[in-house]
Each structure stands twice: as C-alpha cells, then as structure tokens.
Amino acid sequence: MLNPDTVKADFPLLGRTVRGGKPLVYLDSGATAQKPQQVIDAELRFYAETNAAVHRGAHQIAEEATEAYETSRDVVAEFVGADAAEIVWTKNATEALNLVAYGFLNASLAAAAAPGSAAAAAVTPEAIQRYALVPGDEIVLSEAEHHANLVPWQQLAQKTGATLRWISVTAQGRLDPETFSVIGERTRILAITHASNVTGAITDVEALVARARKVGAYVVLDACQTAAHMPVDLHALDVDFAAFSAHKMVGPTGVGALYGRHALLEDLPPFLTGGSMVEVVTMETTSFMPPPQRFEAGTQMVAQVVGFAAAVKYLRELGMDQVAAHESQMTQRLLEGISLVPGVRVLGPEDATDRLAVVAFEVDGVHPHDVGQVLDDAGVAVRVGHHCAQPIHRRLGVHASARASAGVYTTAADVDAFIAGLHEVRRFFAAPSDTGGH
Amino acid sequence: MADAMEQLYQQVILDHARVRQGEGELTEYGGESFQINPTCGDQVTLRVRLDPKGERIQALGWTGQGCSISQASLSVMHELVLDQPVARAEELGAHFRELMAARGKELDSARLEALEDASAFTGVARYPARIKCALLGWMALRDALVQARGRA
Known part of the structure; x- marks a missing residue:
C-alpha cells in the first residue's frame, strides 16, 4: 500500500509553511499538482548536462537532447497505453484540444472553398474526407466540460455552421445516461471529459464510445483529471483523441500531450505552422512532416518534456492501482468528514464509487x-470560483464553489486539517444570533 | 481565530455583508454598469440616477452576487456616495483605489476619515486576490457615472 507520508517527503514544496508559520495543507491538486524532487532534478539535469535544440544540429549534445526528447515520448506513451508516434507534445491540454478543433476547422475551410482554388488545396483530400464539417453536422459534449473542452468546440461550431449539442448532468453531478441519445446520425465529434473537475464523477467512457462508434463519430477524451489519479489505457478505452497535461501529473508546467490514433493524426492538417514541422519549403508552398512532428512547430519545451517523463516514471513506480486505491480512501475521508459539518453541501456524488x-x-x-x-488562514489551500466550468455550476444551481482536491501525497492528516478548517469557517461566519451554534 | 482573519473581516465589513445598503433594482436611472470578476464569478449590476442638473447622485441601486468583501464594499460605497456631488463620489473612488494599492498600509488621516466605513477595507489590500472583490462596486460606479453624465 502506498505510504503517503513517504511520498510527501519527495515533494519539497509540501514541507513549507504559509500564513505566518502554518504547515501547508495542499488540497488544490486538481488545479495543479506539486512536483517531486525527481522531476525537479530531471529538468535541472537536462539544463545542466544535455540542453540543445532537438531534431537539428550535428553535434553530440543535440543528439543527446533529441534522444532524451524522443525517449520521453516512449515513456509517456506507454504510461497512457499508446504508441509513441501517437503522442504529440503541446504546451498544455488546452492547446491539444485546440489542435484537434483547428484540424477540423482547416479541413472545413478547404472543403468550403471554390474547387480548384488555392484554399481548397490547402489540406489533403484525405483531411477533407475525414474532418470537414458542414452545416447540420453535430458536435456533442457535456455540461460537465471544463472550458478547455467546451470553448474550442463552440468556436468550431460557430465557424463551420455545425450544431453544438450536449449531454446533461444529473443533480448528483454525473452525466445523465438518459441524454446520451443526443449522440445521433449527424454527430461527427463527441468531446467528453474523463472525469469532471468539479464533481469528480468518472465518465462511463465505454458506453459513450459504443454510441459514437455506431454513428461514426470521433471521440475526443479530456483526460486531464484522470491521468494522474487512476490507470488510463487509451487503446483500451478505444478513443480517437485524448488530451492531458503534465502539470496535473506531478510534472512540469508548459507541456501537455495530444493522443491521436495513427491513421487519424496522419490525415489531420497542422494547427501551428513554422519551423521543425516541414519537409520542403519554397516561396509558394510547403510540405509537412508526418505526425507527430507535423504538430510540433517551433522550438520545443524539451526540458519540460524530460520532466514530464520523470513525472510519469515517478507515478509508475508508485503504481497507478496503488495511487487510485489511496486516493479513493482520501475521497471517502473527505466525503465522510464533510457530511459531519452542518450546512455544507457536496456538489457531486456523495459516495466514493x-x-x-x-x-x-x-x-x-x-x-x-x-x-x-x-481555510487559507489555517494553511489549507483549496480552489474557489467556477474552476473553469461555469455551465456545470449553473446546472447545480450555484455561481461558484470551493473545491478540495487530493493527490498522491495527500494524507489523512491533510483531510482532517481541512475538515477542522471547515468547522472554523462555519464558526467565523456564523450570524450573530447563532453564535456558538452547532 | 487568528487575528489575521479578524483584521481582514472587520466587524463593519461583516455587518455590511449581512445587511446591505442600496441592494435592489433602480427602475429610473441615467447610467448602468455590469461588472464581473472572472476569477471568482462575482458580478454586479449597478444603476445610478443624477439630479436634473447632473451634479449630484440622487439614487443608486445594485443587484448581484459575490463574496462578503464585494457585497460589503458595495453597501459601504452606497452609504458614502448617496446624495453626494458626482465630483465627491469620484474623489472617494480615487481614495479607495489608493487604499487598495497601498498593500495594507494606512492612508493619511484626511483621506481615511473621508472614507469613513470604507477605511475598514485597509486589511483587504494585503490579499491581492481580494482587491478585485473590494473594487468591483467602485468600478461599476465609475462606469455608470460616466454614462449618467453623458446623458444629463
């Protein structure tokens, strides 16, 4: 069984104090995770020993940097059950999702252009075949989406004339299976979160993929919340694209990844263009490299990629089954603790299943x-606001919420400190008439 | 509870957050402003009506939702500027913005006295994330006054 105290000792920041000497209780891992020394060292070591531009240069350090960059791709790919060629580095998950959405847009623009025009020839016939959207096509997502998996699709729908439809959320904060029927004959894309960053509810991906397959829709999975907290096997999940971000996975900021099936990436038009993603460039035209390089324009965040690999190695050594089991215990402790604080309502499922x-x-x-x-005054860090997910807040009848989110290093003592803080919140803001209540 | 929280949440602030002055929709108005704090989703719609000469704030009403700091700040602001000349309201707004920029340091006594209950927000300025909350209403007032004067 994972020992969270031992794990915690690997994370230097978690040893610091805040607000006048109070030990930090970090319960904001859903926003961003802290980093173990192993990740910090990997990034540091890269800069100290191996730093060079990748995929160019004839010198030894460039070779070593390229090797480190590509080996990291192998490591991260294996961690999520993918092949290395199916992993594209992006600056974060938001960019990964936009990359796919803009691929659809670029194909749609070319399809709508006059036959024989330069605009029509801007992407390959295969790209148009797969990705061009026309008015009446439908993009399905859910009310539970983070804005990163909502706004790019909303934009794509606006620009192409496609219709945006969505799966509803129940009062318990889960995707409502009764509304899965919005996936229909005209659905071209199903963009869905693997787990809500507000309610924590894990999506029944299998059921949704089955429906999407029936109508020939592509499935885009937002795996940001799950990749660091449970085993994720993208091939087994049978999704077409997926996005995740290193910084939520005890890795560095500035790097994320897009997963795409081989054949799909092969036909996807580029999003960002420029250096490093081209074959032959003339003053008139350019031919592009095969994936994943086609989607990695410009100088890459190599040190962060190397740190990302160190992060997944760290998680892999803990064992994702162990991580999931530990965090499930923390979920239970959080939910039980909150249930004993009067006047506090959980937004989302009240059991840990x-x-x-x-x-x-x-x-x-x-x-x-x-x-x-x-809570902050007691040293407890939580997130407040709408957590980049306004629609689900609206659905659950609130404008904003506070959110506690755990990680591999969260201990029972952390949860208990948070619950004690909640009691203090109640006491501090008690109306004068009920001072000393509960 | 630690002193820090009592310094931040002065009794004046808690009182104003509970019993809010000026909350309600104004039907006759010359200027209106909608302000939102995207980080926490707080929002306010504030309406203002000037006297026929366009010199004095005759009525002020606001609706919205937000944290105790933003709500109390709106309530205190309402008390301060109602029936005051527009120029005075703008001057008070400038003082309040200076208070927020002072990072918890007190302003000189003349300005602090002018701010009356709003001086209780001195401690808010120590928390950068809360400054926007305290300023929400004042931003709305400044914007609504520009409109109201344009029409007067």
Whole structure:
C-alpha cells in the first residue's frame, strides 16, 4: 500500500509553511499538482548536462537532447497505453484540444472553398474526407466540460455552421445516461471529459464510445483529471483523441500531450505552422512532416518534456492501482468528514464509487471566496470560483464553489486539517444570533 | 481565530455583508454598469440616477452576487456616495483605489476619515486576490457615472 507520508517527503514544496508559520495543507491538486524532487532534478539535469535544440544540429549534445526528447515520448506513451508516434507534445491540454478543433476547422475551410482554388488545396483530400464539417453536422459534449473542452468546440461550431449539442448532468453531478441519445446520425465529434473537475464523477467512457462508434463519430477524451489519479489505457478505452497535461501529473508546467490514433493524426492538417514541422519549403508552398512532428512547430519545451517523463516514471513506480486505491480512501475521508459539518453541501456524488478525490462544495450562507480565505488562514489551500466550468455550476444551481482536491501525497492528516478548517469557517461566519451554534 | 482573519473581516465589513445598503433594482436611472470578476464569478449590476442638473447622485441601486468583501464594499460605497456631488463620489473612488494599492498600509488621516466605513477595507489590500472583490462596486460606479453624465 502506498505510504503517503513517504511520498510527501519527495515533494519539497509540501514541507513549507504559509500564513505566518502554518504547515501547508495542499488540497488544490486538481488545479495543479506539486512536483517531486525527481522531476525537479530531471529538468535541472537536462539544463545542466544535455540542453540543445532537438531534431537539428550535428553535434553530440543535440543528439543527446533529441534522444532524451524522443525517449520521453516512449515513456509517456506507454504510461497512457499508446504508441509513441501517437503522442504529440503541446504546451498544455488546452492547446491539444485546440489542435484537434483547428484540424477540423482547416479541413472545413478547404472543403468550403471554390474547387480548384488555392484554399481548397490547402489540406489533403484525405483531411477533407475525414474532418470537414458542414452545416447540420453535430458536435456533442457535456455540461460537465471544463472550458478547455467546451470553448474550442463552440468556436468550431460557430465557424463551420455545425450544431453544438450536449449531454446533461444529473443533480448528483454525473452525466445523465438518459441524454446520451443526443449522440445521433449527424454527430461527427463527441468531446467528453474523463472525469469532471468539479464533481469528480468518472465518465462511463465505454458506453459513450459504443454510441459514437455506431454513428461514426470521433471521440475526443479530456483526460486531464484522470491521468494522474487512476490507470488510463487509451487503446483500451478505444478513443480517437485524448488530451492531458503534465502539470496535473506531478510534472512540469508548459507541456501537455495530444493522443491521436495513427491513421487519424496522419490525415489531420497542422494547427501551428513554422519551423521543425516541414519537409520542403519554397516561396509558394510547403510540405509537412508526418505526425507527430507535423504538430510540433517551433522550438520545443524539451526540458519540460524530460520532466514530464520523470513525472510519469515517478507515478509508475508508485503504481497507478496503488495511487487510485489511496486516493479513493482520501475521497471517502473527505466525503465522510464533510457530511459531519452542518450546512455544507457536496456538489457531486456523495459516495466514493466511480469518483475522484475532487470535492466541490458550498457552505450555507458563506461565499466560496470567504470559505477559501478562512481555510487559507489555517494553511489549507483549496480552489474557489467556477474552476473553469461555469455551465456545470449553473446546472447545480450555484455561481461558484470551493473545491478540495487530493493527490498522491495527500494524507489523512491533510483531510482532517481541512475538515477542522471547515468547522472554523462555519464558526467565523456564523450570524450573530447563532453564535456558538452547532 | 487568528487575528489575521479578524483584521481582514472587520466587524463593519461583516455587518455590511449581512445587511446591505442600496441592494435592489433602480427602475429610473441615467447610467448602468455590469461588472464581473472572472476569477471568482462575482458580478454586479449597478444603476445610478443624477439630479436634473447632473451634479449630484440622487439614487443608486445594485443587484448581484459575490463574496462578503464585494457585497460589503458595495453597501459601504452606497452609504458614502448617496446624495453626494458626482465630483465627491469620484474623489472617494480615487481614495479607495489608493487604499487598495497601498498593500495594507494606512492612508493619511484626511483621506481615511473621508472614507469613513470604507477605511475598514485597509486589511483587504494585503490579499491581492481580494482587491478585485473590494473594487468591483467602485468600478461599476465609475462606469455608470460616466454614462449618467453623458446623458444629463
């Protein structure tokens, strides 16, 4: 069994104090995870020993840097059950999702251009065949999406005339299977989160993929919340594209990844263009490299890629089954603890089944920002606001919420400190008439 | 509870957050402003009506939702600027922005006295994330006054 105290000792930041000497209780891993020394060292070592531009240069260091960059791709690919050639480095998951959306857009623009024109020839016939959207086509997502997996599709729909439809969320914060029927004959894309970053509810991907397959829609999975918290096997999940981000996986900021099936990446037009992604460039035209290089324009974030590989190695050594089992215990402790604080309502499933340790909640009569402030004064870091997911807040009848989210290093003591902080929130903001209540 | 929280959440602030002055929709108005704080989703719609000469704030009403800091700040602002000349309201707004920029240092006594209950927000300026909350209403007022004067 994973020992969170031993794990915690690997994360230097978690040893610091805040707000006048209080030990930090970090419960904001859903926003970004802290980094173990192993990741910090890997990035440092790269700069100290191996730094060079990759895929160019004839010198030894360039070779070593390229080797480190590409080996990292192997490591990260294996971690998520993919082949290395199916992993594209991006600056974050948002860019990965935009990369796919803009691939569809570029194909759609070419398809709509006059036959024989330069615009029509801007992408390959295969790209148009696969990716061109026309008015009446449908893009399906859910009310639970993070803005990163909502806004790019909304934009794509606006620009192509496609229709945006969505799966609803139940009052318990889960995707409502009764509304899965919005996936229909005209659905071309199903963009769905693997787990809500607000309610923690894990999506039944299998059921959705089965429906998407029936109608020939592509499935884009937002795996940001899950990749660091449970085993994720993208081939087994049978999705077409997936996005995830290193910084939520105890890795560096500035790097994320797009997964895409071989054949799909092969036909996808580029998003960002420029150096490093081209074969032959004349003043008139350019031919592009095969994937994944086609999608990695410009100088890459090599040190961060190397840090990303170190992060997944760290998680792999802990064992993702162990990580999931530990975090499930933290979920239970969070939910049980909260249930004993009067006037606090969990937004999302109240049991730990098919649920991550991401727990958004509201405190009766106290605004989330004030909740977060008093917790912060006790050294407890939580997130407040809409967590980049306004529609699901609206659906659950709140404008904003506070959210505690755990990680591999979260201990029972962390959860208990948070629960004690919640009691303090209640006491501090109690109306004068009920001072000393509960 | 630690002193830090009592310094931040002065009794004046908690009182104003509970019993809010000026909350409600104004039906006759010359200027309106909608302001949102995207980080926490707080929002306010503020309406203002000037006297016929366009010199004095005759009525002020606001609706919205937000944290205790933003709500209390709106309430205190309402008390301060109602029935005041527009120029005075703008001067008070400038003082309040200076208070927020002072990172918890007190302003000189003349300006602090002018701010009355709003001086209780001195401690808010120590928390960069809360400054926007405190300023939400004042931003709305400044914007609404520009419109109201344009029409007067």
